[in-house]
Amino acid sequence: MDEPRTPQARRWWHLDPGGAALGLVFAILSVTPSLLPRPAAAQGAITALSFGAGYLIGVLLWRWLRRLIRPEQQRLGGRAAWIAYGAAMVASIALLSGLSLHWQNDVRRMVEMPEADSTHVGAFLAVFVPLTVVLLAIGKGVRRLSRRLRGRFSPLIAGVVTTSIVAGVALAGGAGALAVVDSIFSGLNSGVSAEVTEPGSAHRSAGPDSAIAWESLGHHGSDFVGGGPSAARIEAVTGLAAREPIRVYAGLESAPTDAARADLVLAELERTGAFDRSILVVATTTGSGWLEPQTVDALEYLHAGDTAIASMQYSYMPSWYSFLFDPDAPVHAARTLFDAVYERWSQLPADDRPMLVSYGLSLGAHGSQAVFADLADVRTRTDGALFVGSPNGSELWRGLQAARDAGSPAWQPVLDGGREVRWISRPGDDSDLPQPWQKPRVLYLQHATDAVTWLGPRLFWQSPDWLEPDQRGADVSPSMRWIPVVTGLQVLVDMMLGDQVPAHHGHNFGNVVPSAWRQVTGDAGLDAAAFARVQAIIEDYAPIKSTLE
Template identity: 60%
Template sequence: MTSRSTQTRTRHWWALDPAGSLVGLAFAVLSITPSLLPRPAVLQGALAGISFAVGYLLGAVVWALVRRLLWRGGTVPPFRPGWWFVYAAIWVAAILGLSALALDWQNDVRGLVAMPPLDGVNVTGFLLSFLLLAVLLLAAGKATASMFGHLRRRIGAVLATAASAIVVVAVVGGLVFAAVVGVDRIYLARNALPDAEVAEPTSDFHSAGEASSIAWESLGRHGANFVGGGPTAAEITQLTGAPALEPIRVYAGLESAPSIEERADLVVAELERTGAFERSVLVVATATGSGWLEPQTVDALEYLHGGDTAIAAMQYAYTPSWVSFVFDPDAPVGAARALFEAVEQRWLQLPVDERPLLVSYGLSLGAHGSQAVFADLEDVRARTDAAMFVGSPNGSSLWRSLQAARDADSPAWQPVLDAGREVRWMSRAGDEDLLTGPWEQPRVLYLQHANDPVTWLSPELLFRSPEWLESAQRSSDVSASMRWIPVVTGLQVTVDMLGGEAVPAQHGHNYGDVVVTGWRQVTGDAALSPEAIERIQAEIETYAPISSYTE
């Protein structure tokens, strides 16, 4: 007669662990609850699949430990075949029952970000992505467990653990390497040429122009878009009704020079050539991971100051910010520091009363790099005349220290520090009037949304409830139905980050609607009339079409 333990060891490889299946089901169901931003059905299915796999692993491990503790040397109570029919019925009931609830939740979140409601749930898209990911992850986990079981019977538990770990690391490492190579090739090809509508500049005030030592072909896609775009002096005058200069735009691509130090020196040489140190405002900008500078922000500055500006930047990668951050987190920091210090060194050589305003700026991963240049808030204000950091990632040390030091009665999503005397936070136009006390020069400004997943995604979100979800801290832009769930909320906000820019302005990772106000707060403007400011605002708001991510 075959014992229960033998039956357990020889069961088919495709058999599911009952406890793991239950916990996986719970995690998958919980992943459908609302988070910061709307999610399309396909990505919701992928999120549910990953959540199911994580829950399955946790449930299976815990159940294995319980079996060892409670039934050591004894018989484990059997799970009868009928259990799986009950389990399948639970899944059907969950899908049917949650469809309407999920639609309500998603429409609640869509309403909060000014998006139209959905009429129904795309169950097919959800199920396809869910099943694909869940099956793949379960198969990978079972293959690993099966390998460990075979090795343990042959060489013992200790050696089997070591050998299994080596194999898993090798396989995962190989897959990651293949993915990195694939992503690298895709974005390397995209980096080669500018957008079709962008022409090589002829202005002497732009890098790659006729007198520039920087070759057009060396700039990369986003660098070429930057120096080949932007308003001309005539266009600025037409919009504002005031005289204007030709704005200066300087940029060095990855191919412009072999090292970040050489690229930084090349940028300074270009600033010298174009007369940038004679302008009123000089911005040292840190690009995003792909080398992109947001047109809304840079154009807004040039309109506000009648082109009496110079913007300097350089490329440190050509992959999206999340790829650059995961695989080379030091790149934006090193590039930002090299560029700022090179510009600062030359700027300090000028007579104090002849220096332009020196401004530090960065968006997203660029904000992370720009902040890392400085030791603390005092250092920012000692070395710049203004700073604006937009959509700061959660891991930025300066941002975290300022958030932690904020006044006790201010919420995490819109902090107040020392009554706003040195640094302030804004989310939308009108926030500049919330604090009435003095804001001393030099001014530091953070643009920050309560539902920007880039800002709120952190490792702690996996195991600790964030303060921005507490009732006294929660913003009206965050769904009242959103609740912190261990592990699941971290996965949800990770998925939200993928669509952080696929929502209208004033929400998510979009800040184009508030950059005009932001620049005016930290750098002023060229004494423009209120009507001219309104025209600039209207122009900038036309820049950002919304992608189809959540449609």
């Protein structure tokens, strides 16, 4: 039986009481603290979507409840009741705005960011209110369509037709949005930064005698090949005689397949004399082909340029897109490149070949880890590995985390006393581990507030150990509580915004990479003053561009 059509129900401004109440509950849950601060506009959008979801569920529940109540008891009252209802909604929005500011400042203090002021509330409301109105209008439009269809067809057919229309529009909108995303990032990939120029050094891909064209490298490939410190710059900073660092990269347009790109990279390593260097790093890029400048530059400073770094592009889309729609891409690319380099490297005399190191950041860390069956395989086929901000779904990382020594926290685990693999967040974190660190060394850089590391499917239905009082990192808000579904969605948002915080937090590891490389690979003999100069230079880099890279 259809609900009564009272005059109030036909007015455009009418809000269903059940929908409004549950929508407000969902909205409040959406502003509770999570790992990282959220920009006010983003929080406004999230809260509006949360209110919309709660409102829809609340409408359905209220409709079901009203079927159990006698018709004469269903009326909410006259004009005074509606005025009180409206006032309560205005007060609720004010409360919501205040809670958003209070809890966001709680998180901001934990990650060493200045507190937000009243402008946060203004920006929050500027997005929350209009978007909520739009969502309510869409919902009322769908409801009106359903009513009209029920007047012409049976309830079943009307429901099927309404659902089909809504689903079709949603799918078309989603497909259109993905097409726009693809177009945007395809265009970005074809551009070259104004700060870099085509290399004139034979030690770089796209340089003299290189088989790889400059135009084929893509945006991030050209940044990598055209950037970094020169030998002269390294000498000025470290005081050591330096060599020109070798950087080899194949873009998506350099060759049509992963195998062909790996062959190009191998040929470039041979051409540039990379196998005669002290350090050879096989690096897996993030989703869009990006390699973090802080990390690659730090290695070259530490080893006075006696290095070669090899990588190749497998996508131009941001990491979240690659992870959702083509999760095998980084794995296949990483395995193809590493296996090609490893086969050639293993043919060289053991006492006359470079130190072979595996490296990856974020989705690149996921790909790099997937090359190896287990920790023993990493240490058998490399001379060291550095995995930065590992995603939660990486099997190697998950296995090592699960096997950690009793009593060690999830955000900074200890395995076998630190004998073969270690996790650090800041330099010196592992200084008091009981076991000597044997070579080859495997090192994870991991922060307690890095959403990339902690976002996994179980977070939506199971409380994680990293939120337990004795496991919680010092920069995780004490006010953060696990809430089914809500926490998973919050950490998903944190993952998108995780690099907008200072070093030591989130997905920002630039300050610790010099120490990390030094622990895994050693250095060229830098004294304390030279290392401090390198550290200062790397820390002065702008924060990493985006977790979405």
